[in-house]
Amino acid sequence: MSEEALGVLGICGSPRAGNSLFLLGEALAAAETVPGIAEGSKSLSVRGKKLAPCIACGRCYERGDCCLEDDFQGMRDAWLEADAIIYSVPVYHMSMPGQLKCFIDRLGNSLFGKYRHLFSEDKLPKFLKAIGSIAQGIHLHSGQEHTLTDLINHALLMGCIPVTGDLWQSYIGGAGWTSNDGEGTALERQCQERLPDALLALQSARSVGRRTAEMAVLVRAGAQGLGRAAQGDPIYRVFIDSVPGNPGSRR
Ligand SMILES: Cc1cc2nc3c(=O)[nH]c(=O)nc-3n(C[C@H](O)[C@H](O)[C@H](O)COP(=O)(O)O)c2cc1C
Numbered sequence: 001m002s003e004e005a006l007g008v009l010g011i012c013g014s015p016r017a018g019n020s021l022f023l024l025g026e027a028l029a030a031a032e033t034v035p036g037i038a039e040g041s042k043s044l045s046v047r048g049k050k051l052a053p054c055i056a057c058g059r060c061y062e063r064g065d066c067c068l069e070d071d072f073q074g075m076r077d078a079w080l081e082a083d084a085i086i087y088s089v090p091v092y093h094m095s096m097p098g099q100l101k102c103f104i105d106r107l108g109n110s111l112f113g114k115y116r117h118l119f120s121e122d123k124l125p126k127f128l129k130a131i132g133s134i135a136q137g138i139h140l141h142s143g144q145e146h147t148l149t150d151l152i153n154h155a156l157l158m159g160c161i162p163v164t165g166d167l168w169q170s171y172i173g174g175a176g177w178t179s180n181d182g183e184g185t186a187l188e189r190q191c192q193e194r195l196p197d198a199l200l201a202l203q204s205a206r207s208v209g210r211r212t213a214e215m216a217v218l219v220r221a222g223a224q225g226l227g228r229a230a231q232g233d234p235i236y237r238v239f240i241d242s243v244p245g246n247p248g249s250r251r
Contacts, residue, residue, distance in 0.1 A: 004244040005038035006216050008209075009082035011075075012045035013089030013100035018184025020136045021045065023174060024088035026202055027134060027209030031086065034213040036220070044078055046099035051075075053098075054105045060113035066106050075103055076110065080127075083242070084216035085160075086209055087151050088134040088174070094143035095150055096135075104154050111158075118234035126159030128219055128239040132212030133162070134174030134205050138182055148173035159235075163215045165207030169200050174208040176201025 008031045014020045028041045049071035059067045066072055079085065089096045096104075112124050133151035135144040152172060155162040164170050177197065178186035190198035223243045240246050 006036055006083040006213070006220060007038050007081060008032070008041040008084045008086065008213055008216070009078055010041060010043035010086050010088065011079075011100070012043065012047070013087060013097050014045065015047050015097065015099060016184050017045070017047060018090070019176070019178060019187040020088040020090050020134065022185075022188045023134050023136060023176065023201065023205040024086065027086050027088060027132070027174065027205045027212075030206040030209035031084065031213035034210060034217060036217040037084075037213045042078060042082070044075055046097065046103065049075070049099065051099045051102040051106075053102045054109065060106075060110040061116065062113065064110075064114040064116075066110040068106070072103060072106050072110075076107055079107060080111075080238075082129060083220065084130040084132070084212050086132045086134070086212055088136070088205070089147060089151070091135055091137035091143040091147050094146050096147050108154075108157060115238060118237055123235060124157075124159060125238040126235050128236070129155075129158075129160045130163050130212045130215035130219060131155035131158075131160045132165070132173065132208040134176075134208055136176045136178075136187065136201070138178050138180060140177050142177070144175040144177070145172065148175065161215055161219065163208070163212040165204050165209075165211050169204035170207050174201065174204035176204070 010024045010028045012021045012024050031037055032039055051072055052068045052070055057067055115125050133148050135147035137144050152162040164172050187198055191202050
């Protein structure tokens with residue numbers, strides 16, 4: 001197995017530096033305790049970013065890139081570079097905030113265009129990144145699971161591996177609520193006050209961080225065998241090329 005440390009990318013889906021960013025920081029700190037994971041994980045946020053919605057022009061199929069030039073391209077490159085990704089998002093209207101959805105919509109289609117030259121028929125490569133998700137709402141039973149399911153579907157669609165934390169705090173991802181408190185600092189304060197629900201949210205975020213990082217390490221180890229067996233299958237090409245030491249590796 002390659003000795004090079006794996007990179008974890010945190011993506012915060014909130015337009016403010018609030019509760020989801022707090023949980024993301026905890027998840028990333030837990031991820032970094034896993035042997036083989038690089039220190040100083042990269043963390044991005046949609047906050048202050050320009051992420052326009054897809055206009056369905058279809059030009060990404062020909063150009064291999066999105067024709068809308070804004071903060072999407074930088075986020076896409078960071079996404080492609082990472083071995084593991086942890087999303088931490090606030091629940092908006094029972095789902096993820098629009099800025100993040102804009103990024104995800106454009107990511108899938110533009111990467112399809114970027115890599116279609118690998119295939120003789122239309123396919124999207126399997127990127128095989130470990131993806132963990134955390135959803136944070138103000139109320140209880142108010143969209144956390146729907147939001148996590150949307151992110152799990154995104155992971156599956158991108159040929160990635162959705163990862164959950166540990167039961168019982170994290171059935172399909174990390175989740176929390178702030179007991180009707182809308183402040184961006186609510187969850188951190190409630191953790192300091194040792195409120196049980198806030199501590200559960202913290203625990204779930206940490207376990208998502210740790211397990212997602214571990215999965216990335218396991219996948220990297222598995223790539224050794226896959227590297228030989230799947231040389232001829234372009235569906236794995238982008239992943240194999242991301243593994244140091246494999247022939248054609250871009251690292
Ligand atoms: C436009 C909008 C829609 C929201 N919709 C929901 C919702 O459907 N369910 C929920 O539990 N909280 C909802 N919230 C509350 C946020 O999810 C909650 O305050 C969260 O902690 C914010 O995270 P942040 O501090 O990282 O921004 C909504 C907030 C906004 C601004």
